[in-house]
Ligand SMILES: *[C@@H]1O[C@H](CO)[C@@H](O)[C@H](O)[C@H]1NC(C)=O
Ligand SMILES: *[C@@H]1O[C@H](CO)[C@@H](O)[C@H](O)[C@H]1NC(C)=O
């Protein structure tokens with residue numbers, strides 16, 4: 402549909418039904434503040450709010466961080482996780498962070514498919530005021546923090562993220578806009594302030610630590626971002642320099658590695674930044690020079706039978722590969738693969754009839770889907786296997802009623818090639834480890850309600866980090882404000898008054 406509209410690497414085709422609120426992430430990030438068009442963000446039956454992680458043309462170079470790694474000051478960060486990535490439930494995972502001095506609590510969606518941290522700011526009139534997720538939304542107010550500073554368009558952060566900005570003069574803010582495939586968007590400007598997080602200090606224990614982080618101050622918003630399951634913002638875990646993990650690594654605070662374990666059984670799960678030593682995972686190389694997380698798919702097996710698929714689907718000459726994206730709920734398969742996977746899955750159930758429910762194939766099935774349907778296995782380079790079980794590729798939508806989590810096509814590369822995208826229903830209940838220093842990613846079956854072991858870079862000690870299932874509540878103390886920054890949001894200009 403909108404495949405060739407955008408010049409960045411990837412454009413998702415919208416599913417045929419636009420009545421539900423699927424959100425694809427990060428197609429464009431640009432400096433120009435276009436007039437924001439509101440889109441019909443009708444909330445349907447499913448809360449499929451996962452975002453598709455598109456590719457950026459410029460890539461971060463974090464290898465320069467490697468020398469800092471030897472300073473051995475590298476901590477492990479425990480990000481408390483909440484939510485549940487099932488479309489009929491909250492449909493997303495979020496983490497809790499503190500921002501400002503004194504810090505205030507923010508709940509941000511975790512997204513490996515985008516590159517910046519942004520939160521809604523105080524003068525945003527179009528930002529959501531309420532959320533059905535059970536907590537108060539917080540707007541970041543630089544005036545109430547003692548430590549904010551405006552990032553100007555001349556600052557190195559802005560220049561290295563966007564290049565030289567035409568018309569940039571001193572003290573003009575560094576602006577951003579993120580657009581999503583469903584027409585929703587967020588725009589604002591960058592500020593730098595203290596971000597407070599939990600650093601692992603011993604077994605099952607954390608202590609507060611902080612770092613100066615540059616993030617987006619959201620001034621305008623449109624579309625589905627403001628729907629009932631609204632959050633304070635999004636925490637992008639892409640590997641480009643602008644992400645929080647890259648900034649933490651650049652300042653020598655953490656290593657460039659992180660892991661998630663997304664729990665669809667109890668909600669929440671585990672999200673740690675740093676070295677995970679237990680469980681051990683088998684890994685596959687990341688495709689080089691991609692902003693996000695792409696790997697080489699070799700074959701697909703359904704119920705022990707390898708699918709006969711055209712070889713171009715596995716062609717690695719374009720260095721694009723299959724996208725591993727925990728920021729998207731569903732798994733997208735090129736049409737020919739989709740058809741064969743579905744034929745394989747339903748081969749023993751010719752009697753099943755399907756309903757089309759808001760773009761999803763749904764059907765009645767009495768009994769256990771794990772007993773009645775085959776596993777689907779994706780084989781990656783280096784013999785890494787991703788086994789997806791029926792309870793992870795179907796999602797339940799009522800008693801004895803299931804919907805299919807595979808999606809037919811729609812993910813296109815820049816050159817128009819249909820590609821694979823593995824979303825987080827397929828990645829859930831696994832420990833997924835991103836070792837960016839070695840440019841590998843891997844996973845293993847795991848109980849995401851349990852704990853993992855991490856290695857502290859300072860002491861070399863091994864500590865246990867437990868799973869979380871946060872809901873609401875103020876973890877970081879709130880105190881009286883100190884005035885610093887006057888924001889004139891109508892023109893998106895912020896003048897620092899010291
Ligand atoms: C950040 O850490 C420093 C040093 O530990 C501490 O003095 C300061 O109060 C912390 N800031 C916040 C907002 O927690
Ligand atoms: C990313 O940061 C590193 C050092 O922190 C720097 O050497 C590199 O040039 C940056 N990359 C981009 C694309 O700005």
Ligand SMILES: *[C@@H]1O[C@H](CO)[C@@H](O)[C@H](O)[C@H]1NC(C)=O
Nearest residue numbers: 666847848849850851852868
């Ligand atoms: C997962 O771990 C939790 C916490 O240790 C435990 O209570 C639960 O029984 C485990 N679940 C399974 C299926 O082993």
Ligand SMILES: *[C@@H]1O[C@H](CO)[C@@H](O)[C@H](O)[C@H]1NC(C)=O
Nearest residue numbers: 483484667668669870871872
């Ligand atoms: C996890 O938290 C959600 C609310 O955020 C709650 O509905 C759910 O029951 C919790 N799960 C467990 C196992 O406590």
